[in-house]
Amino acid sequence: MEERHLTVDQEPPQEAAEVVNRREVRLEPGAEEKLVLQFMDSLNSYLSFSHSLSSTLGQAWMELASARHSMGTARLNTSLLDLKFHPASTTLKITECDDDAKARFVLRKWVSPEEVGEDEDSNSTKSSVPADDDDEAVRRERAKSLSVFGILIPPKLRAAQQSFERALETLVEMANMQSSFLNSFHQLHQEVEDNKE
């Protein structure tokens, strides 16, 4: 008898972990409905954002085409892109939601290279909306991005830049919704598998 207990205690760690994890995932009926609602909500939001993205990108391409028409094709093409070392000004912060273990993306726009270096070492919670004090830094980073295509920048190119920035914000929201509905989906899928056994 004692030996049998010892055998149970000495289950291979992976199987024991799976048993524990399955017990953790076993949902109450109310929680399951909540999960389904969360899945449907985030999927609906994802599809809404994708419609909005199509519209924003359509406008952005139109403005880009208009800028190319006024500047000339030679002044607005990829051969002008700088291949010297430079870090991205617009980056993402990834965090994990503690309650759901899903990824959360936060857009960080127009961060100067010095701030990027500082933030790698700290747990900065800089928001995606730049503070008023940083307006000058943001303007500088925006101008640097436009300067790849020359000094005299037509208004349509600036407008295109703003449209693509809005598209980026929508894309980050889409990524968050995707993370949410995939998380709900995996939990529901696990529940279905557990019910089958």
Add this chain to the structure above:
Amino acid sequence: MANRAQIPTKNSALIAMIADEDTVVGFLLAGVGNVDLRRKTNYLIVDSKTTVKQIEDAFKEFTTREDIAIVLISQYVANMIRFLVDSYNKPVPAILEIPSKDHPYDPAHDSVLSRVKYLFSTESVASGRR
């Protein structure tokens, strides 16, 4: 949940792009372009001369780099490597299929939406309930 993937937290991760010239230029204007010390970029511009192998290699590279959080891929480009995109299932980097000027977005072809579509089929959660 068993085998739940770890979410790597990071303060300044990149957005990678595999798309046509106008889309890449536009997002570069928005400041997402990154060139590292080895002159490697976080984007691939797809045109008529780009081969499927180049697109596959770029996708594999971007999805295995630790400094990339989101990969944007034009849906018509994703269709060329659909088997590869369908087999990808990590939470980070997230793959987002986007429309292009000549190819509007079709939710029916989206890999991520296809994966969860079965919840609306006859093999739904409801049918598994006692």
